[in-house]
Amino acid sequence: MSELSERFETHESGEKQIAEKIRCDACPVMCYIAEGRTGACDRYGNVGGRIVRLDPLTILDHMAETGGAVVPFVAEGEDWNGELVNPGRRFVTAIGAGTTYPDYKPAPFIVSQEVEGVDLVTVVTEGIFSYCGVKVKIDTDRHLGPETATVRVQGEAVGHVTTGEYGSQMLSLGGVHHLTGGSKAEGRATCDALLNLCNRKPVELAIEGGATVVVEAGKPPVIDGKLEQRMRVGCGSATIGMFATQWRGLVDEVVVVDDHITGVVSEHQAGKVLDWQDTGIRIVGRRSTPGRYFKVSEPGLGWGGTTISDPLSILGEWNAKKGARPGLSMLMVSTTGEQFAYYELDGDLKPIQKPFPERLAKSVRLIEENCEPALCTVLFVGGAGGSLRAGVTENPVNLTRSVHRLQTYVTVGGAPVYVWPGGGITLMVDVTRVPDNAFGYVPTPALVAPIEFTMRRDTYVQLGGHEKEIRSIADIVAHGGEYLNARHVLGAPSRNPWPPLAQLWRHEGAPR
Structure with missing residues (x-):
C-alpha cells in the first residue's frame, strides 16, 4: 500500500x-x-x-513590532479573557480559515469591525483554485530560452517562456490546462511547483533549448548553476545615454554590448550633443538608428546577454577616412558592468587589448551601482469563481460588480492585489507580501489560496450577503469556527496597509 x-x-x-x-x-x-x-x-x-x-487562523496586527514573526494569540485549550489589544487594527485573514466547499456554504468567517469610524465587513475564505498559475519575472540579461519554449519540472511540462521585458525574462507557469488537462503526473508536478513558488520555496525549472534556472521569490536566480548578481542597467543605447558624460574626454570610443540594442557613443545622439568625434568604427549588426544596433549576436549567457565571449567579434574593419587612427582608445562594456575591456588601435588599425586604465574604472563602477540586484518575482494569478463568490453573497455576480466598482477591496492573506479588468474576478498578488506558508493544495489537483473581501457593512447587505453569518472580531477570536484549531497573530508587513480605502469608504461619495 x-x-x-x-x-x-x-x-x-x-x-x-x-x-x-x-x-x-x-x-x-x-x-x-x-x-x-x-x-x-x-x-x-x-x-x-x-x-x-490544522494550520492556525492568522490574524494580522498592523501595530505589532514582531518583524513578521508569528506569535501565539490563543492556543487550543487556553481561556481568553475577553480583551483585545488595539482591536481596531486587527485583520482576520483567510489563512487557516477553511473553505466554502461545498458551494452552498457561507464563507467560514464573515467578520465585522469598526475601523476609523467605518463599519466594515470582511468575508474570509480559503479558495480552491483550479484556474490559477504564476507569472515569474527573472531580473537578468542572461538568455534563458526562446519565447514559447516549454518549461519543465521533473520532466513534466508546467508552463512556457513568454515575452521578455526590460531587463527581465518572463515565465508563465501553471494554468488549468497543465493542472487538469494533461496527465496525472503533469498535474501533480504543476501543482507542486506552484505551491512551492507561492510559498517562497526554491524550484528548479528546465527550459527546453535553454537554461536550467532555480527560482525562489525574493531571491536572485541561479542560472545553470551560477548565482546571478544584478540585472542590466538598461539596453546598450540607454546606457550610452545615461553615462556618455562620464566618458567624455577620457576615451575616444565606447561600445556597450547588448543582446537587444548595442550602443556606440560616437554615433549616438548623446555623443553628438557632446560633440563627440567620429572614430570610423564599424559594428557587425543591423543598424537601427545612429549609434543603435540590433542583432549583433544571438542571445546567450555571454557579454550583455549575447553568446560572445570576445567583444571584438562584433567589430568590422575600422575606416581611416572616418576618423580611425593609431592610438585611438576604446572601452567595451556590458550592460551590467560585469564585463569590460580597454583597447587601443595599432598601426594597422587593429584593436589591441591594454591594461584597464584607472581613469575608466569609476564609470564601470557607476554602471554596476545603477544596476538593480538580480531578483525573482513570483505573482500568483487566480480566477475567483463560483464557490468563492457564493460564500460571500447569494447572488455571486453582485460581488464581481462590487469589486470592479471599488466598493469591495480584495486581499490575499492581507496583501493587496491587482484585479484585472474585464469579466470575473481575476487577481494577481506578489507572494512576498503574503505571510509565510499561506498557500496550500488539494489533490484534485488545485492550489488553495487565502482571499478576503472587505467592504462597508451597508454595502454587504445591499449585495445580498449572508447577513446572519456576520460575527464580531472579538467573537471569532474567542470562539473560533467550525474547524478552527487555534488562532495566531502576525505582525503585518508595513507595506500592506489596512484598510487601504478606509478614507474613501468613510464618505457617502465613495464609488458605487
Whole structure:
C-alpha cells in the first residue's frame, strides 16, 4: 500500500462511512480520515473525533513590532479573557480559515469591525483554485530560452517562456490546462511547483533549448548553476545615454554590448550633443538608428546577454577616412558592468587589448551601482469563481460588480492585489507580501489560496450577503469556527496597509 493511500481514502457521496473514520467535506476529494491522521491535503485532520483545520487562523496586527514573526494569540485549550489589544487594527485573514466547499456554504468567517469610524465587513475564505498559475519575472540579461519554449519540472511540462521585458525574462507557469488537462503526473508536478513558488520555496525549472534556472521569490536566480548578481542597467543605447558624460574626454570610443540594442557613443545622439568625434568604427549588426544596433549576436549567457565571449567579434574593419587612427582608445562594456575591456588601435588599425586604465574604472563602477540586484518575482494569478463568490453573497455576480466598482477591496492573506479588468474576478498578488506558508493544495489537483473581501457593512447587505453569518472580531477570536484549531497573530508587513480605502469608504461619495 502506498504512503498516500495509507494516509487517506476517498469515497463517492452516499457511500457508507468507514468505521472510526470521519469524512471531511472541505474539498471535492472528500477524504475519510482516521483519528490522528490528516487528509490528502495535509490541511485537515481528525483530532479527537472531529475534523480540524490544522494550520492556525492568522490574524494580522498592523501595530505589532514582531518583524513578521508569528506569535501565539490563543492556543487550543487556553481561556481568553475577553480583551483585545488595539482591536481596531486587527485583520482576520483567510489563512487557516477553511473553505466554502461545498458551494452552498457561507464563507467560514464573515467578520465585522469598526475601523476609523467605518463599519466594515470582511468575508474570509480559503479558495480552491483550479484556474490559477504564476507569472515569474527573472531580473537578468542572461538568455534563458526562446519565447514559447516549454518549461519543465521533473520532466513534466508546467508552463512556457513568454515575452521578455526590460531587463527581465518572463515565465508563465501553471494554468488549468497543465493542472487538469494533461496527465496525472503533469498535474501533480504543476501543482507542486506552484505551491512551492507561492510559498517562497526554491524550484528548479528546465527550459527546453535553454537554461536550467532555480527560482525562489525574493531571491536572485541561479542560472545553470551560477548565482546571478544584478540585472542590466538598461539596453546598450540607454546606457550610452545615461553615462556618455562620464566618458567624455577620457576615451575616444565606447561600445556597450547588448543582446537587444548595442550602443556606440560616437554615433549616438548623446555623443553628438557632446560633440563627440567620429572614430570610423564599424559594428557587425543591423543598424537601427545612429549609434543603435540590433542583432549583433544571438542571445546567450555571454557579454550583455549575447553568446560572445570576445567583444571584438562584433567589430568590422575600422575606416581611416572616418576618423580611425593609431592610438585611438576604446572601452567595451556590458550592460551590467560585469564585463569590460580597454583597447587601443595599432598601426594597422587593429584593436589591441591594454591594461584597464584607472581613469575608466569609476564609470564601470557607476554602471554596476545603477544596476538593480538580480531578483525573482513570483505573482500568483487566480480566477475567483463560483464557490468563492457564493460564500460571500447569494447572488455571486453582485460581488464581481462590487469589486470592479471599488466598493469591495480584495486581499490575499492581507496583501493587496491587482484585479484585472474585464469579466470575473481575476487577481494577481506578489507572494512576498503574503505571510509565510499561506498557500496550500488539494489533490484534485488545485492550489488553495487565502482571499478576503472587505467592504462597508451597508454595502454587504445591499449585495445580498449572508447577513446572519456576520460575527464580531472579538467573537471569532474567542470562539473560533467550525474547524478552527487555534488562532495566531502576525505582525503585518508595513507595506500592506489596512484598510487601504478606509478614507474613501468613510464618505457617502465613495464609488458605487
